[in-house]
Amino acid sequence: MPLKTHCDEQPTLNLTPMIDIVFLLIIFFMVGTKFTELERKIGLQVPQVADAGALTDAPERKIVNVYADGSITLDREPLTVAQLTGRLAKAHGQYGDLGVLIRGDQTTPHGTMAKVYNACTQAGVSKLGISVKVIPPGRSP
Secondary structure, eight states: OOOOOSOOOOOOOOOHHHHHHHHHHHHHHHHHHHHHHHHHTOOOOOOOOOOOOOSSOOOSOEEEEEOTTSOEEETTEEEOHHHHHHHHHHHHHHOTTOEEEEEEOTTSOHHHHHHHHHHHHHTTOOEEEEOOOOOOTTOOO
16 A cells, blocks of 8 residues: 655635735725715705605604603603603604604603693694503403
8 A cells, every 4th residue: 555755735725816806896996986076076056945744654653751750751862841842743743644652650650641641732643652561361460
């Protein structure tokens, strides 16, 4: 049985195609950035129009959270009652069919919840919902 007395050469990796692709990408991005610079330098004054409202359908629902300490958030952003009214009025102006879901902590005072309901009404929102947890039959709260 013949024994191997020499080592086989390791296969070489041909990097030429990869280098070609890298150079092509570099050239592509260099040329692309030149076009964006030219577009910025165009001296056009585009016409101005009045706000025609939203071009898309109304979003699902706005979610208002009322915490036990009385703090209020709309889309995870803390707001006062006056700010909440303004934001909802603006959203209602864009989407006439806007709905609001109010999630209040069970220990939140009723007066705070009433202020939030009033803010929604003042903003023109008529589709109000209150989030509750349904207890299965046979279980006590």
